[in-house]
Amino acid sequence: MPANELDPNKWVDKYSDYLFNYTIVRVNDREVANDLISETFLAALKSAKYFKGDASERTWLISILKRKIIDYYRKINSRKGKAEVKINYSDDYNEGEWLEEQVPDQFDRTAEDEMENNELGLAILECLDSINEKHAAIFKRKTIDGADTEAICNEFNITPSNLWVIIHRARTALAACLEKNWF
Amino acid sequence: MSKLFFIDCSEAAECCNKSQYKEAKPLEKMKLLIHLTFCRACRKFSSKNSKLSEAIKKSKLQTCPEEQKKAWREQIKREFAEDNV
Numbered sequence: 001m002p003a004n005e006l007d008p009n010k011w012v013d014k015y016s017d018y019l020f021n022y023t024i025v026r027v028n029d030r031e032v033a034n035d036l037i038s039e040t041f042l043a044a045l046k047s048a049k050y051f052k053g054d055a056s057e058r059t060w061l062i063s064i065l066k067r068k069i070i071d072y073y074r075k076i077n078s079r080k081g082k083a084e085v086k087i088n089y090s091d092d093y094n095e096g097e098w099l100e101e102q103v104p105d106q107f108d109r110t111a112e113d114e115m116e117n118n119e120l121g122l123a124i125l126e127c128l129d130s131i132n133e134k135h136a137a138i139f140k141r142k143t144i145d146g147a148d149t150e151a152i153c154n155e156f157n158i159t160p161s162n163l164w165v166i167i168h169r170a171r172t173a174l175a176a177c178l179e180k181n182w183f
Numbered sequence: 184m185s186k187l188f189f190i191d192c193s194e195a196a197e198c199c200n201k202s203q204y205k206e207a208k209p210l211e212k213m214k215l216l217i218h219l220t221f222c223r224a225c226r227k228f229s230s231k232n233s234k235l236s237e238a239i240k241k242s243k244l245q246t247c248p249e250e251q252k253k254a255w256r257e258q259i260k261r262e263f264a265e266d267n268v
Binding site: 008009011012013016017020021024034037038041042045117118120121124125140142143144145149164167168171174175178179182183 | 196197200201203204206231232234235238239241242243244245246247251252254255256258259260262263
């Protein structure tokens with residue numbers, strides 16, 4: 001029996017937030033992100049029979065999604081009339097002259113920071129996988145969506161003191177998991 | 184008097200969690216602060232808890248809206264059923 005098996009009916013509940021957060025920083029458009037994720041699910045279903053079970057379901061879905069994101073950029077690039085201009089600064093002819101321009105700007109780390117924070121977010125979602133599914137859902141509603149305590153209590157039919165116990169367990173587990181895998 | 188201001192660790196943890204979501208009442212916050220002055224374990228918990236809140240904030244995580252999830256679920260169900268006919 002392979003180490004990992006596919007269970008497509010659980011994909012949305014288990015991975016959609018993960019896939020979405022992965023995509024949104026890369027394409028920066030909600031609608032495009034949603035479309036790419038739809039395409040990813042479809043492509044995954046079509047090639048499910050080739051899944052060997054070596055990787056986890058999540059890793060496998062992400063590998064398909066990566067291709068979809070690359071394809072998306074290829075498509076919009078070719079739509080621009082292939083006006084790709086290449087500037088080669090560092091040929092022998094003007095060596096030295098442009099070096100100053102090529103020095104990385106230490107104060108402009110926003111892109112790297114954003115990617116790093118996104119990876120942190122993905123690590124958080126991955127850690128949430130290891131806790132009880134319902135507790136993870138409640139934690140997400142409270143912490144990520146910022147929903148009201150009362151609204152969540154009604155939604156999940158629990159009391160506020162139940163909620164705080166669940167939040168406590170989730171936070172403790174999450175802190176321990178992040179400590180191990182991130183910080 | 185002591186009942187009013189002194190709380191145990193589990194109560195302190197609850198106040199600490201509530202304050203991560205800005206839902207601790209002023210009195211609860213005060214009790215927590217008093218507890219923290221003499222409880223090292225809770226100080227440690229409290230600092231980890233704040234660190235976690237900061238990490239979550241920094242990560243700018245978003246969730247997909249429920250309608251979108253529903254659409255995907257149905258899409259998968261449909262395709263999955265077709266493939267297995």
